């Protein structure tokens with residue numbers, strides 16, 4: 342199980358420090374549950390400093406696929422490693438929608454992240470229009486293949502996938518546990534054809550999209566839902582920690 346908080350473009354430095362500190366101080370031993378905080382780039386170093394030595398790890402929300410050079414405004418994999426990141430979210434639907442991220446660019450970033458020992462959290466998910474047209478599975482399959490085709494299985498725990506239906510992000514509307522489970526099982530079968538069934542069984546597939554304490558138990562008890570990528574509810578220590586506890590119960 343893995344619970345990751347995607348803070349998106351929120352909080353100022355004092356608020357970021359307070360949130361990270363409060364999560365660190367109030368987290369009971371999470372056992373088998375991995376806990377990852379993904380603050381904006383500007384706070385990575387500070388957040389890492391606060392959680393270092395605790396069970397909490399730190400991830401970024403994006404990165405560039407190149408090693409270094411003239412890419413104004415961008416961040417490389419080795420920079421993220423040098424400030425303590427273990428994970429990086431790649432291909433979030435907001436990046437695809439607003440910043441022209443494509444399956445091909447996500448694939449380049451996945452390869453680069455893996456070269457640097459970062460665990461990519463590869464995001465996939467259909468829009469409402471695609472779901473209503475009965476195309477959710479096809480869209481998600483294309484995104485999984487587009488992002489991972491030709492990538493060698495990096496080993497247990499080295500790759501994470503997040504299913505985030507676009508219509509459930511920030512809308513308060515959550516996929517029902519059954520709807521989410523069906524797509525998660527489909528994603529796992531797609532991963533089994535790309536790698537093999539044994540390896541696919543060990544890839545954490547997270548659900549994201551209005552996950553909160555009230556629906557976390559039901560979602561996380563589905564067999565193919567291995568954690569959550571939390572937006573809004575990760576901005577309060579109390580609600581984020583309640584979801585971590587739900588993962589510990591699952």
Ligand code: 13P
Nearest residue numbers: 347510511550551572573
């Ligand atoms: P919300 O939890 O705010 O719906 O956001 C989900 C998400 O996009 C996490 O990456």
